[in-house]
Amino acid sequence: MLPAILFLLNKEVGAKPKIKGRSFKLLKNKNVLLLMLVAVFLVFGVFGCGGPATPPADEDAGEEPAAEFEGEVLLGIMVPTTGSEASDGGDMENAALLAVEEINAAGGVLGHKIVTSTGDDGCDPSKATAAASKLISEEVFSVVGGYCSGATLPTLKLYGDAGIPFVIAASNATTLIDENPGWAFMINSTGDAQAAKALEWFEGLGVETISLVDDGSAFSVDLKDQTKAAWEAAGYAVLTEDRVETGTQDFSAVVTKIMDAGPDAVYWTAYQGLGALLIMQLRQNGYEGIIMVGDGSSAQELIDLAGPDAEGVYCTAPPKVDFLPAAQDFISGYKEMFPREPGAYAGLMRDATYLLVDAVERAGSFDGEAIKAALAATDSFEGLSGPVEFTPQNTLNRSNFVIIVAKDGKWALAE
């Protein structure tokens, strides 16, 4: 990469001095400019987190297919590998590549070797449309991926029209359900499932009254509203609903209100930074009830920040591989192949890839219609994140959220 940029720069700088005028004086000194740019480049190399460390694996170029394969089939991967969500997207691509390698090592699917092609949706609807068109024109037999719901949305019709089955690993907005022409299958629980999980867990703990706290972000307010609706529909009471501002540190007024109301449990629906502050201030003011936080606070950072006060805090979390006992082999395999942690959605992406291969084997062909029918008929497929079965709307028929609990300074599965 660096030599290529230097080469381009050299060309640029070489062309400039032809322009007359004093303002270009600085540019004439090629060496100084080059050194400065190299320095800037190096600095960004050090500070920036760097792009996702994916191997250049669009096609397994140079590797001859092993003799026992009858041929190759092309699997499409659609994830954001650039843009703001490139980190999670890169994890998902890696997980799919790892799964494909394992499947090929075990003899491929229906005697065929799987090769992959990645379409970058950039977490952007227009880029996603382009990525989908690219994958369709390459004649992939199926697509796995889908991270940002907004980017996934416009591709559903494209894949549907082309007759290409699409297993959606992460996107889970409820709007996807309405736009789905029937060719897409969502293996991540939709938004309302988290509230249902929280309700189920509170009931199991014998909680009857709760207080809800959000930070005003659309995501946290939505979770709060869903929880409130589910909780009240079940016949229980929400004692207080409060909001804290992002950037604030002082929750004492909220905490005093909660202490006054005296709920059995407090549910925080936003992110870990403020969540840690809320937990500490609740405990410091003598709150001894149950505290639960939403998936936005499921990072280890919450426990690191809140320290001993975090002990015993529950969290409704997405099925991250770290918490799944079945995923230990996957994690070590992942770390061996890629120099990074698997991230939140790698497990789901791996499940999506295996599910698709399973469906192809059950269908007995690479025909789109046959695969679609096989996917719809999926019967307790065992993924890392639990069994997969679909509703008539092609969504997961259960909540795949898990309850984790802070124990000895780490998240651990509570169930």
Next chain:
Amino acid sequence: MTFWEIFLQQLFNGLLIGSFYGLVAIGYSMVYGIIKLLNFAHADIYMSGAFVGLITLSLFANTFVGNAWLGIVLSLLISMLLVGMLGVLIQRVAYRPMLKAPRLSILITALAVSMLLYNTVMLLTQGQYKPFRTGLTHDSFFVGPLRLTETRVVLLVAAIALMIILHLFITRTMYGKAMRAISLDRDTCQLMGINVFQIVAITFFVGSALAAAAGIMAGVYYGTVHFYMGFLIGLKAFTSAVIGGIGIIPGAMLGGLLLGLLESFSTQIPFVGTVWKDVFSFVFLILFLLFRPTGILGRAESERM
């Protein structure tokens, strides 16, 4: 809890947060009083103070195992000194050369300094919250119906003590007298042989040191620090300074306490709650300023400081 128990508890909450606002507001007010600058960087000095405190405290982590407060006080003093000098440095580099320039130019350099501090800390911490571990326990005790912890009482007393010391400094020392004189008429002071630049530097030192103290106290109290922590409190402290009458130091303290109490009590009002508390307090403040545009202690032609 009965009405009075909640009232007392919210009163204490409001006083504590209000005294933090007050400590930061003093810095805004002092600088405005003496060079008529809205020092946007002040909120970031508060934040820098918290981080310097975090570093110095971690240096003492193993020295004072038995007595957490000793380590905190020592790191508080060192950080106040260091951040005070940072304030002087900022003043020397970014503000002093601009004193004769139009007022808007110096406002822009203040913004630039703010961005510089904010982004530097963001880069160094990678935007993460950092735990501020003090080793203090939070065993609480009751005074009547009021639930208190040692930390909260000490912090409130310390904040008020700092304000009183500052008040004495301004009213009883020659430096304080010089500051007040400069805020009245800088040019005349210069003619009278007062070293104006030196006094301006001292003003920045004192204001920044107080902000650093507030930053560390916030770290001790809340348990985490973050590059973003100065933004909101900076806004509110500035508001406090205006309500109190900008340029008037006791006004900044009163303004801070008033805002803290308003916020704390408005959460208890039905239909206002925590969602609307800021709207409520700021509407109240707008009305207040409509009737008293110069703030609590401000008079149309008052002596600033």
